[in-house]
Amino acid sequence: MNWLDEVKWDRDGLLPVVAQEQGTGDVLMVAWMNRDSLAATVERGQAVYWSRSRQRLWHKGEESGHFQKVHAMRLDCDADVLLLSVTQHGHDPSIACHTGRHSCFYRQLENGVWQTVEPVLKDPESIYR
Amino acid sequence: MNWLDEVKWDRDGLLPVVAQEQGTGDVLMVAWMNRDSLAATVERGQAVYWSRSRQRLWHKGEESGHFQKVHAMRLDCDADVLLLSVTQHGHDPSIACHTGRHSCFYRQLENGVWQTVEPVLKDPESIYR
Numbered sequence: 001m002n003w004l005d006e007v008k009w010d011r012d013g014l015l016p017v018v019a020q021e022q023g024t025g026d027v028l029m030v031a032w033m034n035r036d037s038l039a040a041t042v043e044r045g046q047a048v049y050w051s052r053s054r055q056r057l058w059h060k061g062e063e064s065g066h067f068q069k070v071h072a073m074r075l076d077c078d079a080d081v082l083l084l085s086v087t088q089h090g091h092d093p094s095i096a097c098h099t100g101r102h103s104c105f106y107r108q109l110e111n112g113v114w115q116t117v118e119p120v121l122k123d124p125e126s127i128y129r
Numbered sequence: 130m131n132w133l134d135e136v137k138w139d140r141d142g143l144l145p146v147v148a149q150e151q152g153t154g155d156v157l158m159v160a161w162m163n164r165d166s167l168a169a170t171v172e173r174g175q176a177v178y179w180s181r182s183r184q185r186l187w188h189k190g191e192e193s194g195h196f197q198k199v200h201a202m203r204l205d206c207d208a209d210v211l212l213l214s215v216t217q218h219g220h221d222p223s224i225a226c227h228t229g230r231h232s233c234f235y236r237q238l239e240n241g242v243w244q245t246v247e248p249v250l251k252d253p254e255s256i257y258r
Contacts, residue, residue, distance in 0.1 A: 003241050016145050016210075018156055025154025027147055030210040042238070074234035075243055077226050081145075081159040083234040097206050105203035105212040109171070112132050114204055 004035055008080040014050060017082045021094065022071050028088055028096035029104040031060075038082070045070055047084060064098075064127045066090035091122060100124045133164055137209040143179060146211045150223065151200050157217055157225035158233040160189075167211070174199055176213060193227070193256045195219035220251060229253045 009015055014032045021028055031049040033041065037057050040048040044059075047068040051058035061067025068086040075082055088094035097104040099120060106118035138144055143161045150157055160178040162170065166186050169177040173188075176197040180187035190196025197215040204211055217223035226233040228249060235247035 003238060003243055006243055016159060018147055018159065020156055027149055027156065027212050030145060030147065030205065073238045074246075075236045075238070076159065076233040077228055077230075077235070078233075081233075083156055099206055101206075104205040104207075104210075106206070107204045109132060109202045109204070114132055114135055117203075 004039060006079055007035075007038065007075065007082075008078065009035065010080070014052070015080055015082055017047075017049065017084060019047060019068060019084045019086050019088075019096065021096075022085045022087055026103055027105060028068075028086070028094075028102070031058075033082065041070060041084075042073070047086060061090060064090060064095075066095055066127070068096075093121060095121050095127070098124060098128075100127060133168060135208055136164075136167070136204065136211075137207065138164065139209070143181070144209055144211055146176075146178065146213060148176060148197060148213045148215050148217075148225065150225075151214045151216055155232055156234060157197075157215070157223075157231070160187075162211065170199060170213075171202070176215060190219060193219060193224075195224055195256070197225075222250060224250050224256070227253060227257075229256060 013034050017033050018030050019028045034050040037048045037050045047060045049058045067089050070084050072085040088096050100122045101118045107114040108117045142163045146162050147159050148157045163179040166177045166179045176189045178187045196218050199213050201214040217225050229251045230247045236243040237246045
């Protein structure tokens with residue numbers, strides 16, 4: 001698969017992946033993929049990441065039901081970062097973060113403090129049964 | 130500076146940083162910061178990255194004039210990725226990529242091929258004099 005060979009994997013065989021919501025343009029999360037997870041993402045049409053903490057393929061939504069349909073995939077100029085255009089499924093409004101929030105980027109720097117600026121939309125305890 | 134201590138730097142002392150254009154929501158680029166560059170970014174109000182290839186602070190725009198004004202800064206749930214909301218200065222329409230394109234994410238996967246889908250807005254030779 002030639003297109004997979006054009007990706008410049010880091011020394012761990014990974015690359016960072018930005019998931020951006022198609023409808024809103026919101027950046028939902030950044031996770032990592034290895035070669036197998038990128039191939040699986042294209043095959044399924046849903047985001048399959050590499051979990052660095054669990055050291056295994058992580059089909060986003062496999063536990064939460066909050067899977068990500070992938071509409072488009074872009075590679076950057078250095079071929080070492082990927083941008084996904086996704087629809088975040090499983091809840092309305094959409095939840096990408098394991099904390100039950102819309103986006104993982106929910107803390108904003110304000111006067112030298114990381115302030116939480118996004119609400120919890122669903123209790124994580126009821127997401128991960 | 131307490132807020133800097135909350136960031137989880139990787140084993141190289143870096144974290145990936147996503148720059149998103151405030152007006153359009155476009156993801157312009159992903160680069161890296163170390164502690165000094167993040168502190169400098171906040172001090173200047175402009176993006177200062179860490180260049181991994183040159184192993185030095187990289188005040189984005191220092192050569193091209195295409196600097197990035199930073200409006201807001203968000204940290205993700207794992208505290209290991211940063212999202213900047215920026216205005217990309219120096220050219221209209223805005224150019225973030227060293228290839229003279231709007232965004233670094235200009236190659237899209239189409240039928241197993243990375244297709245260039247964004248035009249060069251300005252010849253890089255005339256950007257980097």
